[in-house]
Amino acid sequence: MQIDIMEPNMLLSIINMKLRDQYKDLSDLCDDLDLDTCLIEEKLKKIGYVYSDKHNQFITR
Numbered sequence: 001m002q003i004d005i006m007e008p009n010m011l012l013s014i015i016n017m018k019l020r021d022q023y024k025d026l027s028d029l030c031d032d033l034d035l036d037t038c039l040i041e042e043k044l045k046k047i048g049y050v051y052s053d054k055h056n057q058f059i060t061r
Contacts, residue, residue, distance in 0.1 A: 003039050008047045015040060016057045025053050 003011065015029070023029040030037045041051060049058040 001033060001035065003035060003043065007044075008043055009039070012047070012049055012058055014047055015044075019056050023055065023056075025056055 001014070004050050006014075017027075017048050018029055019026065023032065026037060026040070029035070030040070044050070050061045051057075052059045
């Protein structure tokens with residue numbers, strides 16, 4: 001998955017779907033898919049979303 005060129009809303013949808021269906025947390029997802037956690041968090045923060053450990057998804061702040 002090419003995070004750096006992906007449109008943020010599409011990224012949000014894909015990441016939240018994968019978190020809901022396949023992974024126990026963001027770290028697990030990033031380790032498995034060899035993704036940069038900081039890059040995902042920065043990109044989604046720009047559109048008003050932050051990762052919630054409690055919900056295991058990105059939510060509006």
